[in-house]
Amino acid sequence: MTPIEPIAERRPQHLPNDEPACCKPHPFVDVDRLSLHYGEKSAFQDVTLSISKGRITALVGPSGCGKTSFLTCLNRLTDLIPACLVSGRITIDTLDVLAPQTDVIRLRRRIGMIFQKPNPFPLSIRRNLEFPLREHGLRDRTQLSTAIETALRDVGLWDEVKDRLDSPALALSGGQQQRLCIARALALSPEMLLMDEPCSALDPISSGIVEDLIVRLRGRYTILIVTHNLAQARRIANDAALFWVHNGAGRLIEAGPAKQIFEDPRDPLTAAYVSGMRG
Amino acid sequence: MVKTLSRSQNPREWLAFVLVWGAAAVVTATFCWLLGDILWHGLSRLSWTFLTAPPESAGRRGGIGPILVSTFLILGVCLAVSLPIGVGTAVLLAEFTLDQGLFGRMTRRSLDVLAGVPSIVFGLFGNAFFCKTLGLGFSILSGGLTLACMVLPILIRSTEEGFRAVPASYRLSAAALGLSRTTTLLHLLLPAAVPGLIVGLVLGVGRAIAETAALIFTSGYVDRMPESLLDSGRALSIHIFDLSMNVSGGDANAYGSALVLVVLLLLINGTASWLATVGLHRKIVTV
Numbered sequence: 001m002t003p004i005e006p007i008a009e010r011r012p013q014h015l016p017n018d019e020p021a022c023c024k025p026h027p028f029v030d031v032d033r034l035s036l037h038y039g040e041k042s043a044f045q046d047v048t049l050s051i052s053k054g055r056i057t058a059l060v061g062p063s064g065c066g067k068t069s070f071l072t073c074l075n076r077l078t079d080l081i082p083a084c085l086v087s088g089r090i091t092i093d094t095l096d097v098l099a100p101q102t103d104v105i106r107l108r109r110r111i112g113m114i115f116q117k118p119n120p121f122p123l124s125i126r127r128n129l130e131f132p133l134r135e136h137g138l139r140d141r142t143q144l145s146t147a148i149e150t151a152l153r154d155v156g157l158w159d160e161v162k163d164r165l166d167s168p169a170l171a172l173s174g175g176q177q178q179r180l181c182i183a184r185a186l187a188l189s190p191e192m193l194l195m196d197e198p199c200s201a202l203d204p205i206s207s208g209i210v211e212d213l214i215v216r217l218r219g220r221y222t223i224l225i226v227t228h229n230l231a232q233a234r235r236i237a238n239d240a241a242l243f244w245v246h247n248g249a250g251r252l253i254e255a256g257p258a259k260q261i262f263e264d265p266r267d268p269l270t271a272a273y274v275s276g277m278r279g
Numbered sequence: 280m281v282k283t284l285s286r287s288q289n290p291r292e293w294l295a296f297v298l299v300w301g302a303a304a305v306v307t308a309t310f311c312w313l314l315g316d317i318l319w320h321g322l323s324r325l326s327w328t329f330l331t332a333p334p335e336s337a338g339r340r341g342g343i344g345p346i347l348v349s350t351f352l353i354l355g356v357c358l359a360v361s362l363p364i365g366v367g368t369a370v371l372l373a374e375f376t377l378d379q380g381l382f383g384r385m386t387r388r389s390l391d392v393l394a395g396v397p398s399i400v401f402g403l404f405g406n407a408f409f410c411k412t413l414g415l416g417f418s419i420l421s422g423g424l425t426l427a428c429m430v431l432p433i434l435i436r437s438t439e440e441g442f443r444a445v446p447a448s449y450r451l452s453a454a455a456l457g458l459s460r461t462t463t464l465l466h467l468l469l470p471a472a473v474p475g476l477i478v479g480l481v482l483g484v485g486r487a488i489a490e491t492a493a494l495i496f497t498s499g500y501v502d503r504m505p506e507s508l509l510d511s512g513r514a515l516s517i518h519i520f521d522l523s524m525n526v527s528g529g530d531a532n533a534y535g536s537a538l539v540l541v542v543l544l545l546l547i548n549g550t551a552s553w554l555a556t557v558g559l560h561r562k563i564v565t566v
């Protein structure tokens with residue numbers, strides 16, 4: 001496997017400004033009539049959605065409408081669930097994600113995932129970052145420590161932990177752990193980040209810090225974020241998509257630019273949801 | 280808490296209190312009495328010569344040198360065989376079979392039945408299979424293999440529980456980082472499953488080192504120093520049994536041997552829990 005070049009070298013020269021309208025929509029992920037079943041039970045059905053490069057797309061909707069399940073299709077974590085059946089098409093860049101011959105290890109390296117509950121490994125802070133990097137072929141000590149420092153700086157954790165890189169990651173606070181998990185994903189230089197309610201298990205201050213971090217990552221990464229916090233979605237998202245449970249299965253109700261979804265929704269359900277009347 | 284409960288309170292609560300503490304006291308007292316008895320009679324026998332010298336006059340005099348060596352050899356064979364098979368099977372059961380699948384269910388059920396089979400049955404099986412069918416005769420190898428069969432069910436089940444106790448989030452986050460299943464298993468799941476493995480080992484080794492019935496028919500009685508694994512060798516527990524049941528005037532040395540056995544058991548327990556805490560801590564901090 002080719003060694004990973006440090007993130008800094010891949011960073012665009014001009015970071016896009018933080019205005020929600022950050023770059024022209026340019027499709028990166030194409031989801032076509034995607035459905036997912038857990039055994040007999042349908043999690044979501046017939047979702048067709050396009051996700052633009054470098055932008056933040058927020059996935060909103062009530063609990064149980066299949067948002068998490070949708071994310072896990074994109075990096076094929078669904079492979080880990082025995083009775084899980086996915087049908088439809090997902091194209092990322094030019095890669096056919098669901099094709100059996102797709103190299104899932106490479107796919108998952110291109111698409112990082114952040115979970116609702118921070119889940120660092122029970123290793124030291126350094127080892128949490130070093131372990132996946134080594135696994136993907138980076139062995140050189142200096143390159144490793146550069147990559148680790150860059151990733152920790154990217155998430156604003158470097159100054160907080162640089163003196164205790166060898167202490168257990170689980171001793172960090174929840175917010176720090178979540179940022180460490182983001183750093184761990186960033187260290188592999190992914191192109192896209194899937195974030196499943198990354199702030200919902202954190203206290204308001206940590207949540208704010210992580211939210212600011214996500215905004216800073218805009219442009220460098222294509223971000224698909226599930227959030228229950230509509231105010232947060234309004235603040236950070238360029239695009240938004242609303243899922244809803246319909247006849248026992250999740251459906252995509254409406255998708256489009258965040259401004260339009262929140263201010264001028266076409267669908268009455270969306271209007272009710274974003275105004276806080278339902279959901 | 281203890282002092283606030285008095286007779287004046289609800290009598291049923293008082294009764295429960297007495298029963299619970301009474302039971303605990305009986306258990307502790309029995310253990311102390313047993314230990315005290317062994318210490319009282321055995322301590323005077325204990326010396327370096329006793330630990331190294333060969334037994335004389337059927338064990339009445341002399342020491343337990345060859346018997347200790349045989350015991351460790353039997354235990355070594357048992358561990359060398361049961362550890363890899365045990366961990367392998369536990370990994371298979373916990374990580375590669377469906378919880379509700381037929382294969383997993385059947386294997387688990389069989390193991391649970393095997394774990395409850397009396398050791399004498401294992402002894403007879405070992406005699407028939409290892410000694411006769413495989414032609415290993417009465418030997419340390421036969422004894423060790425028989426013990427391995429006996430401790431495997433315990434070892435597998437508790438290691439499997441160790442793997443199951445690892446949070447699912449480790450597997451998900453490892454997979455999401457593009458780590459292969461083998462790497463995840465070796466570097467994340469295995470270290471996290473070590474406590475379960477250690478519990479299984481302590482239970483298994485404890486059972487093995489104190490085993491008599493399974494060894495009488497397999498590793499035999501011979502109290503000479505074994506020269507190879509194919510020699511017969513007498514285990515410590517058999518020596519104690521023999522001295523106290525078949526040899527008149529062997530009681531003093533029986534007590535001495537029993538004391539050694541108890542100390543060994545305590546040492547194994549202590550080392551295991553020390554390994555579990557220190558080893559795991561090191562794993563977490565530096566690896």
Ligand SMILES: Nc1ncnc2c1ncn2[C@@H]1O[C@H](COP(=O)(O)OP(=O)(O)O)[C@@H](O)[C@H]1O
Pocket residue numbers: 038041042043062063064065066067068069070081
């Ligand atoms: N591993 C699983 N096995 C079976 N059903 C599941 C599994 N994960 C989720 N589900 C079901 O699929 C539906 C969608 O769940 P999920 O994707 O977690 O929704 P959300 O993230 O929007 O709350 C729910 O009804 C849930 O019970």
Ligand SMILES: [Mg+2]
Pocket residue numbers: 067068069196
């Ligand atoms: Mg969810």
